[in-house]
Structures are given as structure tokens and as C-alpha cells.
Amino acid sequence: MIEVELPPGRFRPPELTRDSLRHLLRRTWASVALPFISILLALVVGAIVIVLSQLIVPGRRVDLTLPLAAYAALFQGALGSFDGLVRTLVASTPLVFGGLSVGLAFRAGLFNIGAQGQFLLGALAAVWVGVMLRDASPFIALPAALAAGMLAGAAWGFIPGFLKAVSGAHEVVTTIMLNYTAVSVIAWAVSEPLDQPGSASPITATVENAGLPILIGRTGHAGILLAIVAVVVVWWLLFKTTRGFEIRTVGANPDAARYAGMRPRFITVLTMAMAGALAGLAGAVVLLGVTRYMTASFGTTVGFDSIAVALLGRSHPVGIVFAALLFGAMRSGAPLMQIQAGIPAELVDVLQAMILLFLVANAVIRRVLKLRGVEAGLGTTETITRTYGAEAVR
């Protein structure tokens, strides 16, 4: 697995000679080149899609500058105004939690496709407790609702981790199944125990006092700060604690971990539970900070987008922040693009998918562009293939 961060333990004052500076730049380039190129290529493909899409409309003249107009509008919508910026931050927040969830699991050699289910369950637990405590003091209601979301997500992550540890059941299979289960659980909970009497369609009451306070602009809720805290905590866990060392070792080489006296099964369960807790927090933050109630159709694709975020961020907390901001910005800029350039907001999905495709097909890119010295694979894509492969052999 690749280490994006600089080698740890450099407490000597670094001598910034020309050589070391060059070395630093090379290292940085090696780790960011691939994500960067993937984004650029995705934008190119997106531009082609925009140009070609004009052909579908009969009689319309093909405007070759339309992609530029579209991207300009996307950019302006996301970052061009204070409101836009706040929207971007709000949209990025759950992606940060989700990206950390998937990224942490990747570090332990686990592929947490279940972030979506953990996200949904986290949101459900948060609304459940939030509605129960809606009239209590915010100082009690909010932490309780957040904790409930976190625990529910953790439980939903614990299950596949536990199954893998005791029986070898592959987490990719079990987490996908649990995603479907989560959708059903929500549909039931919202239409039965949590349904607000008198409403036409199944809908819960709002969380009132348990909601996250708005801190910036009209929509900038306190969850943004929680996301920053989560980034620091995960970074610190992974790189500064012995537990994090165990997680990374189990992910990089489970046999060596066993040899070193670590307990890979325990680490698997623990990491999946922690990943679940992070995805659960993503759900709780969306529910308590944005929607504040839940319908039976609650659900965004946050959990799935998180996989892309983790891959683009190379499973590094700092990389994940940038990836989440990018994806959040595209989400928040899309409406303006639709209005100004007439390009459907779904283009963002195309871009996102293309970024992912180029990242995963990195071997091809490196070969075609003759990239030397760029880090070989995302360790994380290796994780995907390895976890599939290892199981298939048995």
C-alpha cells in the first residue's frame, strides 16, 4: 500500500537543500499525479459528452464552446458565491465521513461497500433518537442523536467484520446484502413506528432540538466542524498510534501481521466497526444538519460516492478531504450549470464515474502517458483485486 504522507518520525529539522526539495516535489508528484490526471481526463471526456449530447437535439447547432460554458457555470455555482461555497461545504461533509469510512477499511485490506447501508442506519438511529428527544435540551438531544447514529453505523459495520473474522464470509458480499437490508429497515421504520400521524405519506417528525446548529450562511451546519475533527482523529489513529500501525500492517500483509503478534481477525472486526461508525456519522450529520426528518425514500448515494472519494483520496485522510470537496463542489455547482448552460446535473455523475474509471484503470494510463516514477497502483485498488482474488482461490 502506498504511503502518501512523508515518512514519519522526521523530527530533525529538515534541511531544505535543492536536492531534498526536489525529492519532496517528486514524492508529492508521485502520489498526486494519478488522481490529478484522472480528474483532467474525466473533464475531457465530460466535454466530449457535452458536445455530442447536442447532436441528439434535432436542428440544434453544435456549439463547441459549450463544455467551457458548462464547466464555468459548474465552477461558479460551486465556488462563485458565499452561498455556493457553503453549499459545497455542506455537500462535502458527508462525503468526508463516508470517504474516511471506506478509506479506513481499505487501509486494513477491507472493501467496505456497505458504507451506504451504514449511512442509512446511522441516519435512521439519529432521527429515531432525535425525535424522541426533540424537546430535550440541545446539549443532551444532539450528542445523543449523533451517538445513536454512530453506534448504529458501527453495529452495521460490525456484522460483516464479525462474519469475516469467524467464517471468512467476504465483506463485499455481506455488506451489499446489508445495504439492501438497511433500505428495507428504513422503509419499515418510517412507515410504522416513526410515522407521524396525520401525514399523507410516511414521514417522521422533525428532530427540532436535536438538529445541528447552523453556523455559517443559511445552510452551513456544525457537522462541517465534526468532519474536520473526524479527519484529524482518523489521520492520527492511522499514523500516530500503535493500533493504526496494526491496521495498516494487517491491510498491507496479514501474514506478516500475524507473525508480528497482531490479531488480524480482531483488527478486521474493529476496523469494520469503526468504518461503520464513520459512515453512520455521515448519515446522522445529513439527517440532523440538512433534512432534519426522514421519509421512506430517504437516501442519497453518499455511501457509494464515498468509495470514489476514498479511491481518489488514496485512502489518506488529507486526500479524502480534497476528494470530498471536489465531489461536493460538483454536486453544489450542478444546478447552476443546468440553468446557465442547459446541461443536466447528471453530468456530474458522468464526471464522477469517469474519474473512478481512470483511477482504477491506472495501469493503462501510466502506460499510455509513459508516466515514470508515478506510484504504481492505488494501494486501494490492489485491495479490491486482492480481496476478490484471495477468496476465489480457496
Add this chain to the structure above:
Amino acid sequence: MSVEVETVRAPALEMRGITKRYPGVLANDQIDLDVRPGEIHALLGENGAGKTTLMNVLYGLAKPDEGQILLDGVEVRIAGPADAIAQGINMVHQHFMLVPVFSVADNILLGEEVMRDPVFIDRAEAHRRIVELGRRFGFEIDPDARVGSLSVGWQQRVEILKALYRNARILVLDEPTAVLTPQETEEIFAVLRRLADAGHSIIFISHKLYEVLEIADRITVIRRGRVVGQRVPAETNEDELAELMVGREVQLTVDRGESHPADVRLSVEGLRVRDDRGTEVVRGVDLEIRAGEILGIAGVAGNGQDELVEAIVGLRPVASGRVSLDGIDVTGRSPRAINEAGVGYVPADRHRFGVVLSFPISDNLCLTSYHRAPFSRGIFRDEAAIESAAEERIREFDVRTPSAAAAANTLSGGNQQKLIVAREFSGETRLLVLDQPTRGLDVGSIEFIHRQAIAKRDAGSAIMLVSAELDEVLELSDRIAVMYRGRIVAVRDGRTADKNEVGLLMATGGEEREASQVSGPAA
């Protein structure tokens, strides 16, 4: 061999002035190599000397910056492995490229199927050809046997058959004997000689000097990307070759000196262990190692040595029996508990167990002690302590690296092994378990590791040395135990043991063989 014929005919292969640069490294510097038809030509050099690069150039895996390749006197371009094979160049890699779940025939046919019609493979014809090919070179092979169930020696023969099946004229063997027993090595040598007699040219890559002297017609020695000499076995010896290879005088056999065994350190009684498939492969082993003593375990790979070792260090459950350390029962304790009791372990498969390749050297050096002071304080890692300890060990054990922060996969095989040795040998150890500690290493690294092992013995550690390299066991051990089919069948004094006798015991189990077949369960 007729000299006139050789001088008249053009070399089967000639590489002229091959130069290959990698960023910061001149891997091949104007290398000339010529291989005659029917010749076994040994390519000798330390790890990292440039042998592999040269062969990659020949095999089309690397494009040379300068130089020419000639086949039968005609210049050729080799675009890639498929092209190389088409031109009659085949390579048998050190790590076999076989599909274990496929049969011998399927592996040989793969990519080169004989078709009965456009849909079906003509198995009968394929089998006939394979059996005939095997016979021609002196071995009977069952085309239906599953490759995974074959011994390493036979798997290698499958690889060679694969090459012959593709009409290889030039066969490159990369460290073919690294995984073989002395007997298997002899057998494969016989095969190679027949191949050469039939006109095939063989490039034999190795760093085992005595083997090269035994098998090669000519020897080319490479050091730091240059050809430093060419010799004929009759006119050279191991010492000269080692010096050419390393660039300085090397002591090939470490003086083991006097040992002073003290109290019994490790005691194993009636140990039985199962392998991954549940078969009992350690079938009642009793042994004792005293402090300040090296016990060598000789045996053909796959006779239960790995499982024995893994059970002792806690990586594998014990079916029955007892392992004790200084009289304290440690049977079935966790790897960590056993490590903390003062047991160091150099695993046979260093990439699987010994190192985390993507981690910095510093992290690898504290892999088994990261959770203890000074490397951790509470739940935190102490990066400063990890790094300074790493730098100290890098210096002490001469690990060649620019920095402790470099990833372990930037190290050569020998340096990776030194890293593991540095980690496991440092500090106070009561028992060191060394499983194939020098497999695949060059003479310089082997010398170093052997010296360190002797030093640890003299410092009062008990040492268990498992090696498929009989010479290594004979050179270092104070006592030698021969393991055969999960049992210790004989114990000999290390200084007086007869190589032939021990080799025979390894291969046949001696008298124990009949006894175990009568009384033991069916294997």
C-alpha cells in the same frame, strides 16, 4: 565435445555491448555474452549485479539502450516475451509460472494447444507428445498429474518441458536449484546435460559456485553491470569465482569455532502438527537445543520442517505434544507471547511473513516490537525512537539503503534478509529459529548472516537452523537432525557428519523409512 565444430559454427546466441540504464543506475554496461550451440553457459553474479536485467533484455522485457542481439549470427530484434519464444528463447523463472490446479498437460499446452478441430483440444496427441518429449530427456512424466501435487523438482521439469514443447533452442534457467534438494539438483543436472547434448543452448543463472563449476561449460561473471571475467571450470575454483563476483576476497566457509552448550533451552516432546489441509505432517518430533548450540535440521523441503518451525513460534496450532523454553511450557502460546519470551524467528518465506514491503525500513525493524517501549508510549508510536533505533540497526547490520524511511521493497533480497536478521537478532534472545535464512542470497550476504548466527550462539543463544541447503547445515551446526516425513530420523555430530550419509538420510529416511511405513498411518 568437438572443438572444431564449435569454432566453425556461429554462436547460437550473441549479445554485443548491451547497455541498459535505469534512472540513476547503469544496470548493464557494455555486456558481451556468447553462447554456443549445445553449451551450458553459466551467468554468475551477486544479486543486483545485472544478470536479471540482461536476461530481461534477451527476453524482450527490457529494451537495451545500446547493443545488439544475434541469433545464429543474424541480428534480431526481440519485441517482447512472445517474440522471444517465437525465436526459440525460453525462460524458466525461479518462481514457477504454473497453474497449480491444472494438470501437467494443461500447463504445457496453455497458449499452444493442439487442436483436434476448431473447438476441441486433441488431448491424446498432446499427451503422446509430452510423454515422448519427457522420455527423450530422461524422465517419465504423467501428463494427467495435477501440478500442485508435484514436488518442486518435478514442477521445474514441467517448466522445462513447457519450454521444449515450444521448440526452445535457448533455455534460460534463473536460479533453477534454489528450491531443490541435492538429489533433485543432480537429477535436473542430468536433464540439462541431455538437453545440451541434443544441441540446446542453456544459460544457467546462479550464485552457487560449486554448482556452476559442476554443470557449466563456460562461466561468465558479472559484477556491477559489467563482465568481469570469463572462465572455464577446469581452470578456476570457488575462491577465484567468489572474488570475481564480490570484488574482494570472501571467506566461503565461516569458521564456526568451538561451541559451549549449556543447559537445555528448547525442548520439544512428541510434537504433532497438521498442515493447512489437515494432514499430520509433523508426526512426533522430539528434540532438544541447548543454550550456545546450533542445531541444524536437514531435510528435503516439505518434510514438515516449516510446520515444525511454525508450531514452535506459535503461528500454527499444535495437535499434541509439548514445547518448552527453559523448562517453561509454551505450547500453543501466541506468536507475541513466544516472541516476548525471547524467541527470534527468521521465516522461510520472507515476503509473506518477514517484511511488509510497502512499509519503511524503520517500521519493518520494529514490526515485532512496535507495541513495546521504547517504540510506543501508551497507545502512541514514538516515531523518534523508532527511527533512531532503525538507524542504529541499519548501521550495525550493514543494511544498504539511503535512508530508514525508504520502503522495504526498495531493498535487494539480501538486504531485506539483513533487515529481518537485524530485527530478530537484536537484543537479548534466548532462542533463534532460522528457517532457510540464506535462501536466494549472494555470497556476501550469506557470509554476513552466518557470522551473525555464530556470534549469537557464542553469546549464549540457542539456534535452530532449518535449511534445504545441506552445505549450510553442515557448515554451521553443532548437531544435525535429519527430518524425514515428519520425524527426526537421525542425529549426527555437526563436525563429523558425512555429507553423503546425511544426503541419503534426507532422501530416504534411512532405516526409519521401513519402520514408519509399517507402523505409521498412510501418508
